[in-house]
Amino acid sequence: MCIRDSSTIIIRHVISRTQTFLRGHDNEISCLTVSPTGKYVASGQKTHMGFQAEVILWDFEERSLLYRLKMHKVLVQSLCFSASELYLATQGGQDDRNMVILWDVQTGKSLYGSPLNINNSTQIKFYNKSDDHLICTHQNGVLLLTVDKTKKRINTLEVNFGSMKRNFTCVSIDPLDQYAYCGTKTGDVLEVLLDKAIFKRVGPVKKLFSLGVNAIQILPNGDIIVGAGDGTLAKLSIQDMSIKAKNTVLGGISSLTFTGDYTHFFLSLIHISEPTRQAEISYAVFCLKKKKHFCICF
Numbered sequence: 001m002c003i004r005d006s007s008t009i010i011i012r013h014v015i016s017r018t019q020t021f022l023r024g025h026d027n028e029i030s031c032l033t034v035s036p037t038g039k040y041v042a043s044g045q046k047t048h049m050g051f052q053a054e055v056i057l058w059d060f061e062e063r064s065l066l067y068r069l070k071m072h073k074v075l076v077q078s079l080c081f082s083a084s085e086l087y088l089a090t091q092g093g094q095d096d097r098n099m100v101i102l103w104d105v106q107t108g109k110s111l112y113g114s115p116l117n118i119n120n121s122t123q124i125k126f127y128n129k130s131d132d133h134l135i136c137t138h139q140n141g142v143l144l145l146t147v148d149k150t151k152k153r154i155n156t157l158e159v160n161f162g163s164m165k166r167n168f169t170c171v172s173i174d175p176l177d178q179y180a181y182c183g184t185k186t187g188d189v190l191e192v193l194l195d196k197a198i199f200k201r202v203g204p205v206k207k208l209f210s211l212g213v214n215a216i217q218i219l220p221n222g223d224i225i226v227g228a229g230d231g232t233l234a235k236l237s238i239q240d241m242s243i244k245a246k247n248t249v250l251g252g253i254s255s256l257t258f259t260g261d262y263t264h265f266f267l268s269l270i271h272i273s274e275p276t277r278q279a280e281i282s283y284a285v286f287c288l289k290k291k292k293h294f295c296i297c298f
Contacts, residue, residue, distance in 0.1 A: 001266060002041055004029040009043055011063070024056050024065050034060070035081040040105060042088055044076025055079065055090050057108060067108030072096050078124045082131040087111070089134055091124045100124060100136070100154055102147060112147055114154035122169050127177045127194075135180055135194075137168035142182055144197055159192050161199045166190065172216040172224070181224055183213030189226060189236065203241020209234070215256035217265065227253030227267060 003010040007029060009022035022041070030046040030053075041058040053076045055069040075093035082089070085105060092099040097115035104111055120139035127133040134145040142159040167185040174180075179200070180192040187208030191200045211229025218224055222238035229252040235245040251269030258265045 002032060002034055003268075004032045004043065007045070009041065009058075011060075020063055022058055022063060022065075024058075024068075025054065027053075030076055031079050033079040033081060035085045035105075036083055037085060039085060040066075040081065040088075042079045042081065042090075044072070044079055044090060046075040046093075049074060049095070053092070053096075055088075055103075057088065057103075057105065069101075069103055069108060069110070071101055071110055071113070072099060077121050080125050080134070081105070082126045083128055084131055087126075087131055089124055089126060091116075091121055091136070094120065098138070100134075100145065102154070112149070112152050112154055114156075116143065116156060118143065123171055125171055125173060128173055128175055129177050133177075135171055135173065137171045137182055139167050140165075142168055142171070142180070142192060144194065157197050159197045159199065161190070164190075164199065164202075169212055169214055170216050172218050174218055174222065175220075181216055181218065183216050183226065185212035187212055187228065189213060189216065189224065189241065191241070201241065203236060204234075204243050205241075207243060211252060214252065214254050215267075217256050217258055220262055225256060225265065227256045229253070231269070233267070 001012045001014055007025040007027055011020045025045045027045050027047045029043050031044045033042050038060055041060050044055045045053050047053045052070050053072045053074055055076055057067045059066050072092035074095040076090055077093045078091045080089045088103045088105055090101050098118050098121040099115045101113040102111045118138040122137045124134055124136045132147040136143040136145060144157045146155045148155055168182050169185055170183040172181050180194055182190045188202050190202050193200050209228035209232050213226055214229050215227035224236040226234045231249045231251055233247045234243050237244050249269060253267050254270050255268045256265055
């Protein structure tokens, strides 16, 4: 399990509870991702106004630094590896005009890049079967990105939601790359048909998740696992997007990741202490089959 703690990455073995550390950032880590096979880890940081915000590419097996990627300013907002692990997509914040850059994982060189000029991007994600298509959620909508290798740029297409207005927070794509499921601050999940770039349906109807949807993952049978800001953990039916099962944890859920066999998943939880409003983070492991969980706290 990889955890970011200030400027350090903690690699913790869940069974033996042993820990190793990856150190290389000079400021707080803002985002962290692991490649599909677990071969690579990438981390981005935030820094001060006018300074570059580094992305570091790590070799997980060797616990070593491979490349420092320097093109973003002030903040790295989101990271994602392609399914083939050939590319790493990085996205900057508002000071960087939400610049999206694709990097060659083998050489550490930038290949394609384009500013998106949107308001407050929240997550970028590759499709599951393509290295040339990505999806990006932002404050006012969802963008579908296509890499144009001939012109060496990234083209964008805005998803049509009609009159529906939402502030989007996270996204997950089904294994066949047909649909994307986008979480919102309103507390619902919107389904997008990717090849048409149009909104299809919304759920759960009249049962919004308090404090918004912060994390989404899709099970092999198509059902959707949702983590909310109020600590609600729910499973939505892929048939009608109704709530099939629900549980509650102590703290707002900020991220959710499955194990490789989909029997367990990890949650990161945010606890706000009053009156200082200082955030503390803990971690929980849920078993899908036994419906039990235990917490690992830091």
